[in-house]
Amino acid sequence: MKDPSLRRSLALFRAFRHEQSDPDGCYGLLARDAADQVERHVRLRGRVVVDVGGGSGHFTREFRRRGACAYLFEPDPRELAARGTPPEGAVLADGYLLPLADAVADVCFSSNVLEHVADPRTFLSELVRVTRPGGLIYVSFTNWYSPWGGHEWAPWHYAGAERARSRYARRTGRAAKHVLGENLFAVHVGPTLRYVRARPDVVVVSARSRYWPFLAGTVTRIPGLREVITWNLLLILRRCP
Template structure:
């Protein structure tokens, strides 16, 4: 008897994670491909909760040069980008944008069906005030999509990771020796050491939102489970994704 050597098709979620990982490795060389893929992936996650974004108002807070907003608009959403740093927008943003601080958005209360923030919280000194503003501009019943790279993640030090485990000053000095240029991020100035456990406790203590999902953003399996294990989650989650629903008054 001949035994087939064919294996089962790979898990599509594993294919997704590998594709994202490969894109991250080439972020500096090909940011267009990297962030376009990440934007499509994030939009898929939002649509899985909302049942589609066509016709909905999606507010992208801190979205850099606009890849996420462009993707939401491509799917029929009324997408608006608010970015505090004009340099991050670049000379040719991928979507129309307003230069505005995430602590004080120029929007009426309840203006958005979806308020979206990807990998911004680790750059915010006061995460509770930032989250309160995201909630304020979201309509009752609407969704807040919030992801961030926690400090003890292997990528927590950003461009000087994983050497941040040995201390921020040492990691920054190593980066400068290796590249010949100062790093973009400085702990306590534009990068902050936020952790998963305290963040989850703070979010769950609020009475204006409910937690729809709390999970690792990129893991291909056990994504919600790993975010539940104290200690382990601070290292293994990599990037925490929170999907929150604003409560009705």
């Protein structure tokens, strides 16, 4: 599917609607889409790919299918086992302190993790550290003011996190998985862009909406509005020599 395109965006949206009932279908499609995005910048075959926070391993498996030497680092044992046996060689590890030497990865990949860490700057610094000079860093996250910023209790997060969580509990009869300030954090487009652009050790190759069907790069350049319509910010960074 052409990226960006309305057809691609609709296909991903339909898949997300069935995330709970068909997680393999949903995340399998997202993994193929993400691998396509990476391969626009670097051929995966033979490359060392570090997948940080990749859950049960859909992205790692797709990278390996394309010939990469891909390794999964996930901090939550429940996520690792959520879809059965995790990929061989998966490591239980915190993204703040990866058990890796400096500059070992050709590609460092992180999909929808940044909004779940309390210190995004330290997390990003660790991704940069383990990436070799000239290597690629792929980071995607759901920004707080996007329509999906509150995750399962969105879009009611616009009315306040606690109110949104209470509404979710009343409607479903169970507590929400995410708690603001514990495993979900308000990360914003503008400050994140300013931070990565100010770093001397990376070059921003692309800053765009991950799912937007048209003008995907343009929407991230409009202060204020970008915090809502970007939906999910995708950063492609290249480690400086």
